[in-house]
Amino acid sequence: MRRIRNDRALFALLIGFVTLAALVLGTIWLSERQDRAARSVRHTLEVEARLSTVLSRVQEAEAGQRGYILTGRPRFLEPYEVALRNIDRDLADLEQAVADNPAQQARAAKLRLAVEGRRRLLRENLARFRIGQPATSFADEFERGRAAMDEVRGIVAEMKASEADLLRSRLEGAEARGAQLRVALVVAGVTVLLLGAFAFLNGRRRLLEAVVARDSLAEANARLVEESANREAAEAQVRQVQKMQAVGQLTGGIAHDFNNMLAIVIGSLDLAKRRLHRDLARAEACIDSALEGANRAAQLTARLLAFSRQQPLDPRVLDVNKLVGGMSEMLRRTIGENLRVETVLAGGLWRTFADPAQLESAIVNLCVNARDAMPDGGKLTIETTNAHLDDGYASQNDDVAPGQYVMISVSDTGMGMPPEVIERAFDPFYTTKGAGRGTGLGLSQVHGFVKQSHGHVKIYSEPGVGTTIKIYLPRRAGEEQAIDVQARPAGELPHAKDGEIVLVVEDDERVRHLSVDALRELGYTVVQASDAAQALTVLALQPRVDLLFTDVVMPDLDGRRLADRAREARPDLKVLYTTGYTRNAIVHNGMLDADVAFIAKPFTIEQIAQKVRQVLDAAPAQVARPEAGLV
Structure with missing residues (x-):
């Protein structure tokens, strides 16, 4: 029932608006017709004014010429000359004004001929006077001029009479259009009032219905909020399950690969230990297998860091x-x-x-x-x-x-x-x-x-x-010179020169001993410290240290701040950092700092030999950008 009532109200409003639209369009049409009638009236008045101007010009020319002939005074020629100079333009304006009326066009053409005839007579009389003919001999000429002037006046009167008839009919049309427009405006106003009253009553009824609907919607919304909360909780559980599945896949893959590699390392080392005294060649093969497994584990770690965008890049x-x-x-x-x-x-x-x-x-x-x-x-x-x-x-x-x-x-x-x-x-x-x-x-x-x-x-x-x-x-913009990327040198490992001394700083004892043994194997004199405080003490006591090889992540004072403190006393001290954790003091936004030489843990003897030699051999200005020895 409510829907039928709403449909009827909508239909009534639609009819009302269509009626109003028709009235508005009719009013616009009547207004346009009234404007057109007003323009026609103004046009008629303009034609009459131009007719009067043409007649006045001819009369002024005639009066000026006659005054000059009768008196011989040149001042009478001024209105004569002004009238003859402007009359062609006035005739052209008149012809343009009556261009929409063929009958008036014909009369205007006839008027132009009559004016031309009168102007010719005026010029001829003036020419005879100037050659010496007396004024008393112009009686016949004046009579011919009067006849020509009567013809001009007759044509002007005929054209004015035609325009007067047009003016009367146009004024009557304008008055009729005005009356029709007033009636249309009244009807439109009444229609607007009726539509407004109807819309107000209909809106009031709809408002009451909306209040009832609002209460119903509030109840439905409360139920939806409760259902949404339940759905969000369920979706959160699903997301958690999916997250755990993804983590499970990742950790499962890591565990699978690392277990395989650890199996190779542990098994190979166990076999090497058993075979060391009775079959040295097979023991060495087992050690090579263990090294291969350990290198694969290091590569897996590097790949995981790359995937997570946390590997230290040296661009x-x-x-x-x-x-x-x-x-x-x-x-x-x-x-x-x-x-x-x-x-x-x-x-x-x-x-x-x-x-x-x-x-x-x-x-x-x-x-x-x-x-x-x-x-x-x-x-x-x-x-x-x-x-x-x-x-x-x-x-x-x-x-x-x-x-x-x-x-x-x-x-x-x-x-x-x-x-x-x-x-x-x-x-x-x-x-x-x-x-x-x-x-x-x-x-x-x-x-x-x-x-x-x-x-x-x-x-x-x-x-x-x-x-x-x-x-x-x-793209890298600018004029910087590109580096030459060369293959790493093969053959013998580079060793120490001239008794070079390396200070190793590492808080993990086993890693420190491994680094010390590797450097001593390469011929370096090595001093060691377990933390930054010991390292600063060694630097204070040791007169010569060619390279500071320090871990980055250490308690109390990290490797970067240790290097800064050491360089305050020894500005030319070369520093090589190492770490297995990339988010630290030397890596920002995934990039190594500009003044950093770095080798990642774990590293082989070959890698540390190349890196240490590279840092020591580099000029002071080049130490900041060595090749990264990442595994």
Whole structure:
């Protein structure tokens, strides 16, 4: 019943508004007609005024010429000349004013001929007077002029009579339109009042209904709030379960890989201990196996840090073409001989700012994945080019800033990936390879490194066709010289020179002893301290210390502040930091500070030998930017 009543009210309002709209449109139409009638009246008055002006000009010319002939005084010629000079313009204005009336146009043309005839007579009389004819001889000419002037007056009177008739009819039309407009306005006003009264009564009724509906909605809303709270609690439980599943997958993957590696380390060392006295060669093989397992564990830790974007990066200004060109020999050893490798390096490639070791590791990871996708052989292409990611691309890809980038792509002609695999390709420990053929951390490491370097990585793939993975690193503007990325030297380990002394500061006793033994193995004279206080005491007593090799995370005074204190007394002291925890005093926003030389734990003797020698051999201005010896 309520709906029928509302529909009727709405229908009545609709009819009322349609009626009002029609009245408004009619009023506008009547107003326009009235304006048109008023314009017509003004037009008629304008034509009459122009007729009077033409007649007045002819009369002024005639009077001036006659006065001059009768008196011979030149001042009578002034109105004559003004009238003749302006009469053509007045006739033109009149013809333009009657252009919408054919009858009046014909009369205006006739009037122009009559005026021209009268003007010709005036000029002829003036010419005869000027050649000496007496004024008494002009009687016949004046009579001809009077006849011509009567013709002009007759035509003007005829045109004025026509305009007067038009004026009467137009005034009557204007009055009629005005009356109609007043009636329309009254009807529209009454309609507005009726609509307003109806709308007020209808609105009051609806308000009362709305109050009732509000109370009902309040009750329904209270029930919805309760249901929403229950749903949020349930969703929170689901999110917690999903989070625990993700953590479970991550910790399960870590536990699985670490247990495998620890099994290799523990088992190999146990066998080596048993075989050490009775089969030295087999014992050494076991030790090599244990070292391999430990190195794999260190690599797993580095990949986890890369995935979580917490690895300490040591970025440099890079020429990516030189880096990729220098990797060819290593890639051949890594991916084997059954693949064709093609390198396409762009000319004029921009510089970028990135960690060369980590970029090299990312490219190797992508090449290994490409190799695994082509078990029967194929083509691997590494390409570099300049790229511009615009606002449109950035709006369709999360965490991408529009701008200029250096792009490195790795393409294969392998099996390709379906969309559901692409979606999860960067997840840690996610892999489509068989058991024992990968950790599932390669692409997650690439993704973490690129994002930590403020870049972007994108996968393009089609099953059965192949895969292309593109790395975008921000362009480095400026004139800085790119570093030369060179392969690490092979052969003998670099040793100490000239009795160089290294101060080792490490709060963990076993790690300190390991570092001390390694450095002594390399020929360095080593002094040691278990904390910063002991280290400052040693520096005060020891006259010569060539290198401070300090842990970063220590109680009381960390390694960075220790180095600052030490350099206050010894400004030329060279410092090498080490730590297994990256969020500390030498790493900010994932980047090593500008004045830092760093080697990450764990490290091998080869790595510490290269790093220590590199820091000691560097000039004081170059110590700040050594190559990172990350594992």
